[in-house]
Amino acid sequence: MPEELAIRIEDLSIKYKINIDTKKTLKNAVMRASKGEKVRTRIVEAVKHLTLDVPHGSVLGIVGANGAGKSTLMRAIAGILPPTEGQITVNGKISTLLALGVGFNPALSGRDNIILGGLASGMSRAEIEEKTEEIADFAALPDGFIDMPVRTYSSGMYGRVAFSVAVNMTPDILLLDEALSAGDASFKEKSFNRMRELCAEARTIVIVSHALQTVNDLCDSAIWMHKGNMLAKGKPEAIVDQYLKFLDVGTLPSNLEDM
């Protein structure tokens, strides 16, 4: 892989196999086997033959409708979902903030969850202990909430903590899946600044967002995904434009229709 690339995706396809009729239990499996039935499955192709290079220090935006395969792609880059075909090469330490949020334990305090989140993403105990205060400060929760159980948080506060953990780990590659909507205007500004800082340090960011203005503001380039295909790639303004037109009209531009 060339030096200047952070992520190289070559002819990537990802398929999910879904069991249609029965629950996955031993009982059902035995019943089926005794009747000589087969499991009925459906294959969903979430990402189809996608090839893409992301250079170090760039910010890539991904736009597309629900079910386009954006989250699947992000999970594959993070090494969580294995490719069905093709290959992904990643150069650098990855930090993720994906759609579901971290596996936060609601009974524990925000501070405990910061430690747990840091350890889960691969920091050593010493590293995360050194950073806990910084992360807590960045999240800037109102009076004392950081030491309260997470179940007492509003969704905005929850999002702030998750975001703070992800961006303060000094990742080489930061993957954000619909994570920027967290927090109010002032927190949003803070997170934008933090991301610009990360870019200035030549770190790489991939953003999935439905806030198209964000994509315009932050990204160097963007791609538009639709039903597993990458329809277009280019300057964010151009991509956002095309995508908005599609949203307006509801049909694909004629030159892209046969994909």
Add this chain to the structure above:
Amino acid sequence: MANPKTNFAPAIQVFKPHRASLPPLIPYLKEFWRRRAFAIELSRFADKAEYLDSKLGKVWLVMNPLLLAFVYFLLVTVIRGGSTEKSGLSTLAHILIGLFTFYFASNSINGGALSITAGGRLILNQAFPRALLPLSSSISAFWQFLPTLPVYILVVVIGKLFFPHTQIPGLRLSYLWAPFIILCVGITGYGMGLLFATMNVYFRDTNKLLSYITRIWLYSSPVLWRPEILHGWHKIFLYINPLGPSLASTSDVWIEGRTPSLGMLVGSIVWAFLAVLIGGYFFISRERDFAVRI
């Protein structure tokens, strides 16, 4: 490129399609070892979350096997038609230490079996060696097991005050074998936890099946009966049971006050290895599938 201060995963990673075969093991095990703190803290925090509002819950962890041991003791004594004063205490002690040890293994297996299906969000959002989750369950099981040892010692000490002629030994050198045997039990439990965790991803009712298996397993282990009652070729029942040798050794060390036989020690080690090798093979060769199936 990588931040020099951090010692994170290998800088360049390649993700490719895979068959049901093992990933490169050396990097996997390195990463597993590097992230061991995560498993330790996860069990500590799970424990903290569980007993945050109820200190009594922790007492119950010890009370539960203790009460169960008394029930089994009564049953065994009744079935046998009463007991002499001399053998009564040693029967109770044998059941106690056997049950505590058995529970250590079975808690680690049951917890491990659920750890993957229960860790859904974590698995969908972070990439890490999944074998850390069952390890975290085993560590929890160990922390539950540890306080039962002083309870055992307390019961024996009090018992010895009332029945000074009991055969149960006082302080003996043979106790030095105990940590080793506990380690074997822990490793066996972890290995089988890996195996059942994998099964539970594919068949979600595995843990129900497991509760039956555990019960049958308990009755066929030398917990409610002494290993000495098996003679000649019947001894084979001790060896084909993954916990047989280590539970027989437990009885030797704590009740008879002697060094376990070589056969039992070797048996304990062999089962510990087999459990981790087999469980580890199934788990690690399939763990890349977990995120898709959860």
